[in-house]
Each structure stands twice: as structure tokens, then as C-alpha cells.
Amino acid sequence: xxxxxxxRTEMIKVRRRPAFWVAxxxxxAALALTYGIRLHASVKHGRTPAPLPEAWExxxxxxGPLPALLAAVALILLTASEFSWRTARQNVxxxxxxxxxxxxxxxxxxxxxxxxxxxxxxxxxxAVVALAGAGEGGAWIGRExxxxxxxxxxxFLGIGSMALLAAFAARSSGPAIGIFLLYLAxxxxxxxxxxxxxxxxxxxxxxLPGRLMVTLLRGxxxxxxxxxxxxxxxxxxxxxxxxIHDTGTLLLAASSYALLFLAAAFVLYSRRDL
Amino acid sequence: MYVIExxxxxKRYGKLTAVDGISFAVESGQVFGFLGPNGSGKTTTIGMxxxxxxxTAGEIRLLGLSGGRGLPRARRRIGATAEAPxxxxxxxxxxxxxxxxxxxxxxxxxxxxxxxxxxxxARARDRYSTYSLGMKQRLALAATIxxxxxxxxxxxxxxxxxxxxxxxxREIILELAxxxxxxxxxxxxxxxxxxxxxxxxxxxxxxxxxxxxVHEVAGGGTVVELRGGDPDALLAxxxxxxxxxxxxxxxxxxxxxxxxxxxSALNAFVASRGIYLSHLAPRPRSLEExxxxxxxxxxxxxxxxxx
Numbered sequence: 001x002x003x004x005x006x007x008r009t010e011m012i013k014v015r016r017r018p019a020f021w022v023a024x025x026x027x028x029a030a031l032a033l034t035y036g037i038r039l040h041a042s043v044k045h046g047r048t049p050a051p052l053p054e055a056w057e058x059x060x061x062x063x064g065p066l067p068a069l070l071a072a073v074a075l076i077l078l079t080a081s082e083f084s085w086r087t088a089r090q091n092v093x094x095x096x097x098x099x100x101x102x103x104x105x106x107x108x109x110x111x112x113x114x115x116x117x118x119x120x121x122x123x124x125x126x127a128v129v130a131l132a133g134a135g136e137g138g139a140w141i142g143r144e145x146x147x148x149x150x151x152x153x154x155x156f157l158g159i160g161s162m163a164l165l166a167a168f169a170a171r172s173s174g175p176a177i178g179i180f181l182l183y184l185a186x187x188x189x190x191x192x193x194x195x196x197x198x199x200x201x202x203x204x205x206x207x208l209p210g211r212l213m214v215t216l217l218r219g220x221x222x223x224x225x226x227x228x229x230x231x232x233x234x235x236x237x238x239x240x241x242x243x244i245h246d247t248g249t250l251l252l253a254a255s256s257y258a259l260l261f262l263a264a265a266f267v268l269y270s271r272r273d274l
Numbered sequence: 275m276y277v278i279e280x281x282x283x284x285k286r287y288g289k290l291t292a293v294d295g296i297s298f299a300v301e302s303g304q305v306f307g308f309l310g311p312n313g314s315g316k317t318t319t320i321g322m323x324x325x326x327x328x329x330t331a332g333e334i335r336l337l338g339l340s341g342g343r344g345l346p347r348a349r350r351r352i353g354a355t356a357e358a359p360x361x362x363x364x365x366x367x368x369x370x371x372x373x374x375x376x377x378x379x380x381x382x383x384x385x386x387x388x389x390x391x392x393x394x395x396a397r398a399r400d401r402y403s404t405y406s407l408g409m410k411q412r413l414a415l416a417a418t419i420x421x422x423x424x425x426x427x428x429x430x431x432x433x434x435x436x437x438x439x440x441x442x443x444r445e446i447i448l449e450l451a452x453x454x455x456x457x458x459x460x461x462x463x464x465x466x467x468x469x470x471x472x473x474x475x476x477x478x479x480x481x482x483x484x485x486x487x488v489h490e491v492a493g494g495g496t497v498v499e500l501r502g503g504d505p506d507a508l509l510a511x512x513x514x515x516x517x518x519x520x521x522x523x524x525x526x527x528x529x530x531x532x533x534x535x536x537x538s539a540l541n542a543f544v545a546s547r548g549i550y551l552s553h554l555a556p557r558p559r560s561l562e563e564x565x566x567x568x569x570x571x572x573x574x575x576x577x578x579x580x581x
Binding site: 002005008009012013016017018085086087089090091092093094095096097098100273274 | 321324325326327328342346347349350352354355356358360361362363364365369372373374376377378379417
């Protein structure tokens with residue numbers, strides 16, 4: 001396998017692809033909106049925005065699954081379109097083996113996760129420093145923050161692997177994005193409702209892949225203070241507090257799902273001609 | 275030295291056999307035309323040679339290499355396009371060739387020379403999506419010659435082009451042939467193939483029904499028009515004549531396809547069976563005629579020239 005060649009080739013494609021830059025700009029716009037709203041709320045209530053390191057929870061997890069979804073859509077666009085343009089077959093004609101072509105797309109997964117998580121982190125940290133300063137004394141980043149960063153990374157890879165499976169199944173950008181979003185937004189909710197009505201499998205509903213990945217992007221999984229807030233809020237509202245699963249178990253399940261989706265994508269890809 | 279060798283190459287899609295155990299070999303320096311009607315298995319065969327279609331059975335050897343590791347290595351020394359040109363529409367022609375150079379592991383400094391050869395330098399920095407069909411075909415040719423490949427495989431390179439575009443592509447192919455490149459060319463345009471190729475194979479329903487040099491396939495035998503007596507009786511006599519590899523009635527005449535050019539022997543054979551010919555006219559046969567005879571007439575002719 002010529003990993004360097006594969007990565008360089010993918011970078012030529014990514015750098016010039018308008019869809020990639022549109023996705024990055026959409027993330028920046030969403031971050032600007034988020035921090036704008038937070039600043040407005042702070043000013044309205046006469047509070048000072050939290051500086052680092054207290055602000056890390058908001059930086060890493062404050063935008064929910066949106067950055068991971070944007071990375072996933074970019075991944076679908078960069079993969080599925082190669083089938084409709086028939087450039088996948090041309091790459092193989094030019095000398096990549098079929099397995100190398102798959103690996104090239106696999107390399108995009110950590111690359112896009114790094115770019116989108118990186119943009120989210122750097123832009124968020126920059127905004128916090130600009131609005132509230134760098135904070136005083138103490139560690140620049142805490143253990144809980146590093147846990148949140150690691151968990152977010154796994155969630156990005158997990159959501160990305162679902163997107164890659166959709167791309168290899170549909171082999172066309174529009175249908176692949178449709179399958180991916182419909183599953184997350186509708187199919188999984190229907191499954192969730194059905195599973196919760198069946199007592200023997202109700203507990204497993206929290207481990208449906210989409211729900212699991214989104215759970216890994218919540219503060220209560222990493223921050224004791226956030227967990228306390230969630231439980232108190234539920235009690236005040238007279239609701240049963242949500243179950244907070246062991247984060248290690250969730251990370252293991254998410255990693256297993258990611259490997260399963262990638263294996264399924266490879267099987268689908270291998271069994272069909274280009 | 276053989277640059278392409280296939281042995282009993284087969285591709286089945288469910289119950290449909292697209293390519294049925296074909297074996298052929300292309301020698302270094304040949305310009306090899308791969309002919310056949312639509313659906314005869316040409317593109318499937320080329321797809322298997324290029325690694326985009328997985329064979330059901332059979333063997334492929336390219337540039338002396340075979341197997342899961344050997345064939346991708348060989349393909350990096352081959353320039354090829356399959357059917358329509360396939361490039362990234364949002365990239366310029368130049369950037370598309372950078373990707374090809376990267377994948378093939380060849381020096382990107384050769385891109386300018388390749389663009390020059392196909393007369394596309396002036397538009398090299400424009401987006402591929404703005405190119406005309408002729409320019410897209412020329413960019414595909416530039417991609418195939420990048421890195422000075424030993425073997426060039428072209429599937430319908432003049433598809434959809436106007437006569438001027440076809441002439442340009444033909445000139446480029448002839449120029450490459452003059453440089454000693456081995457070219458494997460699939461095309462519907464028989465007169466183009468006859469003018470460009472040294473060797474041909476004709477495919478019908480997934481099988482090679484005739485192959486050899488263009489001279490052998492097109493004019494190696496003789497086509498003769500005969501008249502004399504009852505045409506049906508004449509047809510029955512001709513059917514027994516051993517050198518006759520094809521025969522059919524055409525009005526009151528009988529058209530015979532001979533694998534030799536001994537017309538006096540034919541005349542004597544017919545006379546010995548009691549019919550005296552009033553008309554015996556040989557005529558040269560084009561590749562186009564050979565192609566249509568082989569692909570339409572079927573078994574009686576196919577069996578004679580099959581290789």
C-alpha cells in the first residue's frame with residue numbers, strides 16, 4: 001500500500017473541492033452564530049463569558065452533533081461522487097488497486113474528523129480568548145476536557161463511518177446523504193419508540209448507533225458538574241433523570257460500531273465492479 | 275514479447291455470459307483493434323484487463339505480470355481509458371493530470387509535454403467541466419500517454435466526435451504507433467481501424483470469432499460471385515467445396531467466401547458436379563465486409579476463421 005501517494009492524491013481532490021470548503025464555511029458560520037448568541041445572553045444578563053479552562057465544555061460540545069454531521073456530509077460528497085463521475089474506476093485503471101482506492105477513502109475519515117474538530121476547537125478557543133481572556137493560573141486544559149476531546153473524536157469517526165457506509169451503499173451523493181440523514185433523523189427514532197415498548201430490549205435503545213454517537217457529544221458524559229446539572233434539571237421538572245451510561249462502555253460500543261460500518265462498506269465495495 | 279495475454283477469460287452476470295472463455299495475445303509494437311457489435315463483450319473484456327471488472331474465470335497477464343499484486347503494478351505502466359473520459363469536473367485539465375501522475379508514480383513534469391501532444395496546452399488551466407467533448411477525449415489521451423507507458427488501451431476513443439475530432443484522435447494514435455507504442459484499441463469505426471491497426475480480433479456474443487493481421491482478417495481469403503444453372507443447386511455444390519468457409523444466395527447469384535484464391539479449382543469443382551458457370555467474379559474484401567460476415571452470418575463463417 002502506498003499510503004503517501006493515496007493521501008497526496010486525496011489532498012489534490014479535497015483542496016479544490018468547493019463542497020469541502022462550503023462545509024467548513026457552514027461550520028464557521030454555525031460557530032459564529034453560537035458564540036454570538038452566547039455573548040448576547042451574557043451581556044443581557046450582566047455575566048462575563050467563562051474563560052479557559054472553564055469554557056472547554058462549551059467549545060468541545062456546545063454545538064452538539066452539527067460539526068460531526070457536516071464532516072460526514074463532506075465525506076459522502078468526496079466519496080460517492082467518485083462513483084457517479086466514474087473517477088473511482090479511472091483511478092484503478094491508472095494503477096491503484098481496488099483495495100488501495102478504498103484505503104484512500106478511509107484516510108479521509110480521520111482527516112475530515114481532524115479538520116472539523118480542529119476548526120471547532122481552534123475557532124471556539126479563539127472566540128473565548130477574544131471575549132473572556134485566557135483565564136488566570138491553573139492548568140490550561142483539564143483531564144475532563146481531554147476526555148471530552150477523545151470522546152468527541154470517537155463520535156466524529158463513528159458518525160463518519162456511518163456516512164462512508166451510506167456512500168458505498170448508494171454510490172451517488174444525493175441518495176447517500178438522504179439515506180444517512182433519514183436514518184439518523186427518522187429511522188432511528190422509529191426504532192427507538194419500538195424498542196422502548198418492548199421491555200426486554202428497552203435498555204438497548206440507548207445503544208442504537210446514532211443515539212450512541214450523539215450521547216458521546218454531551219457534557220454529562222465527561223463533566224461531573226454537567227451530569228449534576230442534568231439530573232437536577234430533570235428532578236426540578238418532575239421527570240425521571242436520564243441514565244448516564246459509563247463513558248468507557250459507550251466509547252467501546254462506538255468504536256465497535258465504527259469498525260462494523262467500515263467492514264460492511266468494504267464488503268459492499270468489494271462485491272461490485274467499478 | 276507479449277504485452278497482453280488472456281487465457282479462457284470469462285465474465286458471467288448471473289445467467290448471462292458476457293465474455294465466454296476468450297484467449298488472445300497482443301505482441302509488443304502491434305496496434306491491435308478489438309472489434310465487435312454492441313453487447314459483444316468488448317468493454318467487459320477491457321474492464322477485466324484494467325481491473326475494474328472482476329473476471330469470473332480465466333487468467334490475465336499484462337506486461338508479463340499477473341495476479342493480485344502483479345496486475346496493479348503492470349497497470350501503472352499502462353495508459354488507458356474505458357468508454358467515456360472520466361475526470362473530476364471541478365478540477366482543471368492540468369490538476370486532473372496531476373492526479374493521474376501521482377497515481378501512476380510518474381514525474382509530473384511530463385504533464386506539459388502530454389498536453390502539448392494532444393494540443394490542449396492553451397486550455398490546461400480551465401476547468402474540465404468547461405471542455406467540449408473533443409477536448410475531453412484529448413485530455414483522456416493525454417492521461418493515457420503520461421509517463422510514456424509501454425501499452426496504451428483505448429476504448430472507443432472517437433465516440434461522439436465530429437469528423438474533425440476523429441481525424442485529430444486518429445493522427446495522435448498513428449503518431450503514438452510510429453513511436454513504437456503497443457496500442458489496444460476498441461472501436462466501432464471499421465474503416466478507422468483498418469487504417470490504424472496492424473492486427474484485429476472480432477468478438478461476437480462474448481467469443482472471439484476471428485483474429486489475425488488486418489490483411490488476414492479482411493483480405494486473407496477471397497470473396498467470389500458465381501452464376502450458372504439453378505442457384506439452389508449451385509449453393510449445395512459450393513457447400514461441399516472444402517475451401518469455402520462461407521456461402522449465401524444473393525438473388526440469382528451465390529456469394530462464396532474462400533480461404534484460398536484458387537478460382538480455377540473452384541470452377542473445376544463446380545463443373546465436375548454438372549454445373550458450368552456463366553459468371554465467376556472475385557473481388558477484394560474490406561475489413562468491414564469481413565466484420566459483418568462474421569458477426570451476422572454466424573457459425574458457417576466463424577468456424578473457418580476462428581483462432
